[in-house]
Amino acid sequence: MATGYRNIPTVDGTYDEDEERLTALPSSTEPLIGDDGDNGRKGPGDGERVGLWIWLLTVSAGISGLLFGYDTASISAALLHLAPSLSTPEHSVTTWDKSLITSSTSLGALIGGLFAGLLADYMGRKGVIYVADALFIAGAVWQALSTSVAAMIVARTVVGLGVGVGSLIVPLYISELSPPSHRGRLVIINVLFITFGQLIAYALGIILSPPTLSQDASWRYMLGLGGLPAGLQVVVMIFMPETPRWLLQHSRRNEAAKVIAKAYGNLTAREVDQVITGIEAGVSADTSDTLTEKFKLLFSVGGNRRALTISCLLQGLQQACGFNSLMYFSATIFSMIGFKNPTATAMVVAGTNMAATAIAFNLIDRLGRRRILLLSIPGMAIGLLLCALAFSHLPVLTPVTATTPNTASITNLWPPILIIFMAFYVASYALGIGAIPWVVQSEFFPMRVRGLGTGMATATNWILNFMVGASFLPAVELMYGGAAGLFVLYALVCVTGTVAVWWVYPETKGLRMEEIEEVLREGWGGVGKRVD
Numbered sequence: 001m002a003t004g005y006r007n008i009p010t011v012d013g014t015y016d017e018d019e020e021r022l023t024a025l026p027s028s029t030e031p032l033i034g035d036d037g038d039n040g041r042k043g044p045g046d047g048e049r050v051g052l053w054i055w056l057l058t059v060s061a062g063i064s065g066l067l068f069g070y071d072t073a074s075i076s077a078a079l080l081h082l083a084p085s086l087s088t089p090e091h092s093v094t095t096w097d098k099s100l101i102t103s104s105t106s107l108g109a110l111i112g113g114l115f116a117g118l119l120a121d122y123m124g125r126k127g128v129i130y131v132a133d134a135l136f137i138a139g140a141v142w143q144a145l146s147t148s149v150a151a152m153i154v155a156r157t158v159v160g161l162g163v164g165v166g167s168l169i170v171p172l173y174i175s176e177l178s179p180p181s182h183r184g185r186l187v188i189i190n191v192l193f194i195t196f197g198q199l200i201a202y203a204l205g206i207i208l209s210p211p212t213l214s215q216d217a218s219w220r221y222m223l224g225l226g227g228l229p230a231g232l233q234v235v236v237m238i239f240m241p242e243t244p245r246w247l248l249q250h251s252r253r254n255e256a257a258k259v260i261a262k263a264y265g266n267l268t269a270r271e272v273d274q275v276i277t278g279i280e281a282g283v284s285a286d287t288s289d290t291l292t293e294k295f296k297l298l299f300s301v302g303g304n305r306r307a308l309t310i311s312c313l314l315q316g317l318q319q320a321c322g323f324n325s326l327m328y329f330s331a332t333i334f335s336m337i338g339f340k341n342p343t344a345t346a347m348v349v350a351g352t353n354m355a356a357t358a359i360a361f362n363l364i365d366r367l368g369r370r371r372i373l374l375l376s377i378p379g380m381a382i383g384l385l386l387c388a389l390a391f392s393h394l395p396v397l398t399p400v401t402a403t404t405p406n407t408a409s410i411t412n413l414w415p416p417i418l419i420i421f422m423a424f425y426v427a428s429y430a431l432g433i434g435a436i437p438w439v440v441q442s443e444f445f446p447m448r449v450r451g452l453g454t455g456m457a458t459a460t461n462w463i464l465n466f467m468v469g470a471s472f473l474p475a476v477e478l479m480y481g482g483a484a485g486l487f488v489l490y491a492l493v494c495v496t497g498t499v500a501v502w503w504v505y506p507e508t509k510g511l512r513m514e515e516i517e518e519v520l521r522e523g524w525g526g527v528g529k530r531v532d
């Protein structure tokens with residue numbers, strides 16, 4: 001079947017020779033889903049300009065991203081101060097307690113991410129954003145008032161549920177409302193908010209530390225403050241709409257038309273109708289699929305299976321490359337190698353992450369996801385190997401906590417060199433794999449399996465996030481070569497990831513979500529052979 005796009009694998013599994021893959025230039029005489037059939041012409045909403053309203057909407061939804069970033073990063077500074085408050089005469093807080101307090105958030109996020117997808121299909125995207133906010137607020141208050149390790153673990157799990165729900169629903173919400181030409185950039189705004197939240201968490205970790213506040217007040221404020229943006233989001237979201245795709249799935253065509261007219265800027269009634277027809281082709285009006293039927297659809301239909309494989313691959317790679325070991329432990333690492341102010345030094349990681357995500361925001365819809373990924377992941381491998389080299393010239397790291405910093409002074413050039421190499425690694429990460437998996441998972445799945453598929457991809461992210469977070473300190477201690485050995489292992493993950501992405505990943509720049517389904521129905525869109 002003709003796909004209407006250059007370089008899409010044909011039925012016999014061959015590809016066009018052209019270097020530029022899936023450039024989104026219609027070339028066949030067969031109209032595409034959602035296209036107006038006028039070949040070579042852009043469809044409605046594909047133009048350069050989108051309404052101001054869509055930016056407002058993205059920023060409103062992005063508050064969840066801010067909370068995701070804040071809540072995952074604020075714990076690293078809070079951990080330095082909470083032990084006296086949570087210890088009792090019978091039980092002093094141990095390193096194991098601290099690990100549990102940290103990783104319970106990732107576990108909560110795993111569960112939240114899994115269920116959010118299903119919930120989003122039943123109660124709508126907007127409703128699920130409120131659920132995330134309720135969890136963020138409850139978790140923040142609970143953390144701030146906790147007086148025992150057990151209470152803290154439960155509170156962190158509640159926050160984690162919010163993080164997981166928010167991490168799935170916001171990219172989905174934004175991508176379902178965005179015109180194709182801006183979808184990548186708008187979803188990246190949410191990632192930009194995540195990295196901004198992480199930067200704020202690091203900064204507040206420094207500002208709210210003693211002597212500014214007592215040790216007890218310090219961590220309670222750091223963690224409790226997470227509730228405020230969630231409250232703000234509840235108010236702002238009242239004025240935001242449900243997504244057209246969900247409205248159409250629930251036979252609410254008029255409302256969907258109004259939302260599209262607003263989100264896409266100046267469209268004529270005919271153009272709105274064209275967009276709606278395109279979306280409807282991908283939306284099953286049948287909302288009666290049971291969970292078992294959804295699972296069956298997800299795994300038995302080739303296109304769905306490919307969407308799931310690629311989304312999980314990218315989400316898994318985003319975490320297995322070890323980035324969050326830096327996000328959660330860079331202060332600890334810098335303290336181990338003798339930096340006087342490890343938390344401030346660690347801001348290099350959070351700052352570079354945010355700055356490079358801003359560059360990704362500018363590049364994604366211009367360069368395309370595939371090309372950026374194939375620059376980002378090999379760049380990370382190089383950065384990790386350079387870091388490993390630097391680690392091998394530093395004293396063997398012993399997992400000390402940031403409360404007991406290494407007092408040895410820096411005697412050679414390797415520590416600052418390490419920071420430069422780390423910044424290179426972090427920039428390569430944030431340019432591509434740090435943001436793109438969130439874009440991909442929210443645009444690859446057909447409507448009927450979108451909730452379940454994005455849920456599984458999000459869960460893959462959080463499982464690996466948990467594994468990396470939980471294994472970092474023991475791995476540094478036990479592995480051959482310590483931190484250097486571990487970074488070589490992360491580099492190997494990146495090399496494997498580069499090959500996998502090159503093999504299976506199609507470019508989807510500028511395609512409508514329904515057109516992406518079309519691409520995946522035909523086969524893998526990378527250079528790999530067609531698989532069924």
Ligand SMILES: O[C@H]1[C@H](O)[C@@H](O)[C@H](O)[C@@H](O)[C@H]1O
Nearest residue numbers: 191194195324327353434435
């Ligand atoms: O996209 C985000 C972002 O890259 C964050 O900096 C990182 O901590 C998260 O794990 C990731 O999902």
